[in-house]
Amino acid sequence: MKKELKKDQILGAAGIVFSQKGFHQAKMDEIAVLAKVAKGTLYYNFSSKSELFAATVTQGLNRIMAQIKAELESDLPFMAHLKGLISSIVRLYISHSEVSRIYANEMSSGIDDKVLVEIKGVRKEFIRFIENILKTGEEKGYLRPLPHYLSALAAVGIIDTLCAAHLEDPDKGSVEQIIETVYTILSTGLVANPSGKSHIK
Amino acid sequence: MKKELKKDQILGAAGIVFSQKGFHQAKMDEIAVLAKVAKGTLYYNFSSKSELFAATVTQGLNRIMAQIKAELESDLPFMAHLKGLISSIVRLYISHSEVSRIYANEMSSGIDDKVLVEIKGVRKEFIRFIENILKTGEEKGYLRPLPHYLSALAAVGIIDTLCAAHLEDPDKGSVEQIIETVYTILSTGLVANPSGKSHIK
Amino acid sequence: MKKELKKDQILGAAGIVFSQKGFHQAKMDEIAVLAKVAKGTLYYNFSSKSELFAATVTQGLNRIMAQIKAELESDLPFMAHLKGLISSIVRLYISHSEVSRIYANEMSSGIDDKVLVEIKGVRKEFIRFIENILKTGEEKGYLRPLPHYLSALAAVGIIDTLCAAHLEDPDKGSVEQIIETVYTILSTGLVANPSGKSHIK
Amino acid sequence: MKKELKKDQILGAAGIVFSQKGFHQAKMDEIAVLAKVAKGTLYYNFSSKSELFAATVTQGLNRIMAQIKAELESDLPFMAHLKGLISSIVRLYISHSEVSRIYANEMSSGIDDKVLVEIKGVRKEFIRFIENILKTGEEKGYLRPLPHYLSALAAVGIIDTLCAAHLEDPDKGSVEQIIETVYTILSTGLVANPSGKSHIK
DNA sequence: TATGAATGAGATTTCATTCAT
DNA sequence: CATGAATGAAATCTCATTCAT
Numbered sequence: 039m040k041k042e043l044k045k046d047q048i049l050g051a052a053g054i055v056f057s058q059k060g061f062h063q064a065k066m067d068e069i070a071v072l073a074k075v076a077k078g079t080l081y082y083n084f085s086s087k088s089e090l091f092a093a094t095v096t097q098g099l100n101r102i103m104a105q106i107k108a109e110l111e112s113d114l115p116f117m118a119h120l121k122g123l124i125s126s127i128v129r130l131y132i133s134h135s136e137v138s139r140i141y142a143n144e145m146s147s148g149i150d151d152k153v154l155v156e157i158k159g160v161r162k163e164f165i166r167f168i169e170n171i172l173k174t175g176e177e178k179g180y181l182r183p184l185p186h187y188l189s190a191l192a193a194v195g196i197i198d199t200l201c202a203a204h205l206e207d208p209d210k211g212s213v214e215q216i217i218e219t220v221y222t223i224l225s226t227g228l229v230a231n232p233s234g235k236s237h238i239k
Numbered sequence: 240m241k242k243e244l245k246k247d248q249i250l251g252a253a254g255i256v257f258s259q260k261g262f263h264q265a266k267m268d269e270i271a272v273l274a275k276v277a278k279g280t281l282y283y284n285f286s287s288k289s290e291l292f293a294a295t296v297t298q299g300l301n302r303i304m305a306q307i308k309a310e311l312e313s314d315l316p317f318m319a320h321l322k323g324l325i326s327s328i329v330r331l332y333i334s335h336s337e338v339s340r341i342y343a344n345e346m347s348s349g350i351d352d353k354v355l356v357e358i359k360g361v362r363k364e365f366i367r368f369i370e371n372i373l374k375t376g377e378e379k380g381y382l383r384p385l386p387h388y389l390s391a392l393a394a395v396g397i398i399d400t401l402c403a404a405h406l407e408d409p410d411k412g413s414v415e416q417i418i419e420t421v422y423t424i425l426s427t428g429l430v431a432n433p434s435g436k437s438h439i440k
Numbered sequence: 441m442k443k444e445l446k447k448d449q450i451l452g453a454a455g456i457v458f459s460q461k462g463f464h465q466a467k468m469d470e471i472a473v474l475a476k477v478a479k480g481t482l483y484y485n486f487s488s489k490s491e492l493f494a495a496t497v498t499q500g501l502n503r504i505m506a507q508i509k510a511e512l513e514s515d516l517p518f519m520a521h522l523k524g525l526i527s528s529i530v531r532l533y534i535s536h537s538e539v540s541r542i543y544a545n546e547m548s549s550g551i552d553d554k555v556l557v558e559i560k561g562v563r564k565e566f567i568r569f570i571e572n573i574l575k576t577g578e579e580k581g582y583l584r585p586l587p588h589y590l591s592a593l594a595a596v597g598i599i600d601t602l603c604a605a606h607l608e609d610p611d612k613g614s615v616e617q618i619i620e621t622v623y624t625i626l627s628t629g630l631v632a633n634p635s636g637k638s639h640i641k
Numbered sequence: 642m643k644k645e646l647k648k649d650q651i652l653g654a655a656g657i658v659f660s661q662k663g664f665h666q667a668k669m670d671e672i673a674v675l676a677k678v679a680k681g682t683l684y685y686n687f688s689s690k691s692e693l694f695a696a697t698v699t700q701g702l703n704r705i706m707a708q709i710k711a712e713l714e715s716d717l718p719f720m721a722h723l724k725g726l727i728s729s730i731v732r733l734y735i736s737h738s739e740v741s742r743i744y745a746n747e748m749s750s751g752i753d754d755k756v757l758v759e760i761k762g763v764r765k766e767f768i769r770f771i772e773n774i775l776k777t778g779e780e781k782g783y784l785r786p787l788p789h790y791l792s793a794l795a796a797v798g799i800i801d802t803l804c805a806a807h808l809e810d811p812d813k814g815s816v817e818q819i820i821e822t823v824y825t826i827l828s829t830g831l832v833a834n835p836s837g838k839s840h841i842k
Numbered sequence: 843t844a845t846g847a848a849t850g851a852g853a854t855t856t857c858a859t860t861c862a863t
Numbered sequence: 864c865a866t867g868a869a870t871g872a873a874a875t876c877t878c879a880t881t882c883a884t
Contacts, residue, residue: 044868062263066854076870081855083868117430172429181429188401188412188420189429195400196393203392211389219389227428228373228382228390229318245844267879277845279881288879446864464665468858478866480860489858519832583832590803590814590822597802598795605794613791621791629830631720631784647847669875679849684876686847 045083048073052094057136061091061149088150092157098137099160102130103167116180117225123171124197124224125217131201132213138198139205165190196220246284249274253295258337262292262350289351293358299338300361303331304368317381318426324372325398325425326418332402333414339402366391397421447485450475454496459538463493463551490552494559500539501562504532505569518582519627525573526599526626527619533603534615540603567592598622648686651676655697660739664694664752691753695760701740702763705733706770719783720828726774727800727827728820734804735816741804768793799823 051073055064066087070077084090109126110119131138141161149157169190175181200216211219252274256265267288271278285291310327311320332339342362350358370391376382401417412420453475457466468489472479486492511528512521533540543563551559571592577583602618613621654676658667669690673680687693712729713722734741744764752760772793778784803819814822 065852077854078856078870078872079868082870087854175429182427184423184429185412185416185420188404188416189424191400191404191411192397192420192424195396195398197396199392199396199399200389203389210392211386215386215389219386219393222385223390223393223424223428225428225430227424227426228376228385229426266877271846278879279845280843282880283844467856472867479858480866481864483859484865584829586825587814587818587822590806590818591826593802593806593813594799594822594826597798597800599798600802601794601798602791605791612794613788617788617791621788621795624787625792625795625826625830627830627832629826629828631828668873680875681849681851681877682847685849688876690875 044075044079048075048080048083048090049094049097052090053098053136053140056091056094057139060140061087086150088153091149092153095137095140095157096160098134099141099157099164102134102137103160103164105130107167116175116178120171120175120225121217121221124220127197128201128213128217128220131197132204135205138201165194168193193220193224196223245276245280249276249281249284249291250295250298253291254299254337254341257292257295258340261341262288287351289354292350293354296338296341296358297361299335300342300365303335303338304365306331308368317376317379321372321376321426322418322422324369325421328398329402329414329418329421332398333405336406339399340406366395369394394421394425397424446477446481450477450482450485450492451496451499454492455500455538455542458493458496459541462542488552490555493551494555497539497542497559498562500536501543501566504536504539505562505566507532509569518577518580522573522577522627523619523623525570526622529599530603530615530619530622533599534606537607540600541607567596570595595622595626598625647678647682651678651683651686651693652697652700655693656701656739656743659694659697660742663743664690689753691756694752695756698740698743698760699763701737702744702767705737705740706763706767708733710770719778719781723774723778723828724820724824727823730800731804731816731820731823734800735807738808741801742808768797771796796823796827799826 048069051069052064055069055072058064059068064087066077066080069090070080073080080090084093106123106126110123114122141157165187169186172181172184172186172189172193176183176186197220200211200220203210204213204216249270252270253265256270256273259265260269267278267281270291271281274281281291285294307324307327311324315323342358366388370387373382373385373387373390373394377384377387398421401412401421404411405414405417450471453471454466457471457474460466461470468479468482471492472482475482482492486495508525508528512525516524543559567589571588574583574586574588574591574595578585578588599622602613602622605612606615606618651672654672655667658672658675661667662671667690669680669683672693673683676683683693687696709726709729713726717725744760768790772789775784775787775789775792775796779786779789800823803814803823806813807816807819
């Protein structure tokens, strides 16, 4: 019981340090100090820096995903549902900036392969989740037929990028603007009168 | 003259190593070996690892941007122009995977602040470039009014994400599929009959 | 009473781990796990790793020595006695490989001085025991006059080395071959016709 | 050229420290200080502590073996040859106590397997060398038929043990006494009148 | 201009030992 | 008596950077 407490304490500190410094620049010393435990305690609870990182990201992403799913328990019409989804993701992404910053910046190499695979697994699960929603939308006739996986990826990519920009400099666009932009692009694209697109093409 | 040759030799090696390993995992030793120069020569030509990194990325991105601009010297109608732009970016992104991979993965902290600013500058320039194209499109009535900067960011985000996915596992989607997906989403969005969107909303 | 049980449990585990890994490579954690007690219990019963090591070796050697002495309660003629002694030592050495391996490999530094002295004391006692047998042999006219201590040391050295070789790779020589070799060298040496040695010399 | 100098400097220091403290107790810091180089230089020249250890032992043993062989370039009669061999080994063993102490004490586990194998290889080579001399002696009729490998092992075992004892406490026996004891045991054994051994048995 | 041996600050990790429960 | 979570000193190893040649 007490052990779990310490683990959470550590994960909290790790989230902050990892998101501020990135994996390689984050020092175990700093995490230990912030968590107010001895360095050895870090290793007593997590067998390595990589594993601590994995746990931090995984726990964070899982919490976010759980919250997203929870916020979607609604019976709204599909498009409202979609907008709600986008809104949820963006808001959570921004409010959990520790995790999302890590997620956006540190998916590169240099981390234990096993750990990287684990983290990417969580991301994949998230993309599948979006993919399924898009598939439902298509089946119900709301969305045009598209390669779901790529579309889901694209949706996540837009959100990633806009939120990262917002976190770096909030003046670039408010949260509402971001949600609106994401929703508009995903639903209707940038073109003015899509009905005329056949002419253009 | 000869010095420039050596610099290019080094930048070539650095591009490969940085893209494969990321900034922190890339070792000066390895770059020196690959460039077939002594380690001291690295420091003779670039004052630090960070500066070498900056030069690598900057040079790479500038080359890509120059190529994109070159490929756009056309008088096609706007939408064809847009599609050509997307196609160019995606193809160059994928063929210059050394640079784009770095760009996507290593924008995190842990790199000299000055260097980071320099790199981000190049990215910003790129986004401005896209932004201007979108602005032109809007002025000519092809695109609906939107916050240009966010739209440009979103466009880059989609491309980033899809190309990164392709580079990691080409089976996820062919280059053509990626171009098509990007174009479709950006132009018309995912919704089946956008005309009916008013009802939904 | 129960405490003694636990101590034996621990000493058993320690013997196995110390002999397999050596003093420095043996971890208290591993001993605790193997002994099926908590790590704290190790320290409750033995004040330090060194002391546990000392106890392990001492107990083991004392048991072996007791057995050797027991097997020698005989009235055989001296040379048979000697051969029996060699046979006993070799067999016990090999069957108690946990202890003998420690004894052969870990007499080096890096262990608490006090502990080292204790262990060396047990060894010395053993050598004195051999020495006394040799002295008796000399007094009874069976053995030529020799520095007893060195001879005893030499005898132990031969046995140590051959048994260690056998434990490492039993194909090098069977137990019987080892006993025979030790006995032959100690009794008559390697020279073919010792009577003629004066000529050679 | 200069690099070799530094390597020798390091190997010298390593020999001293390893022999005094043993592998695990020897600290890279101490070796660096004694060698008057920075710690990094140790790693620049030897990729790990284990490798430095291996190099130290291997170089030392090879030197000793070379010297032994050199001292044996003689045309003495076999038994004198044998005595000369013993004398050489014992004297070198004692004068190169750094190496021999390591060799006697640190063949245990806890060292990189690859390194251990390397060191054991040198030892095996040494034993083969002795074995060949014994074989020659047998072929020429000087020595009785015996399992060569075991005999060689036994010879090395006696020398190891007596020299180790001398190094630990020189009062136990002078170098001459040791040589005499080794020679006597190996040549004629301990028994007073070997001719009568049949009766005893 | 080019080299590469040398450096040393600093990072991760280990593990015997302690002590509150 | 027994436990095991917590500790922190200490060790190995890395690698960007320097500088004499």
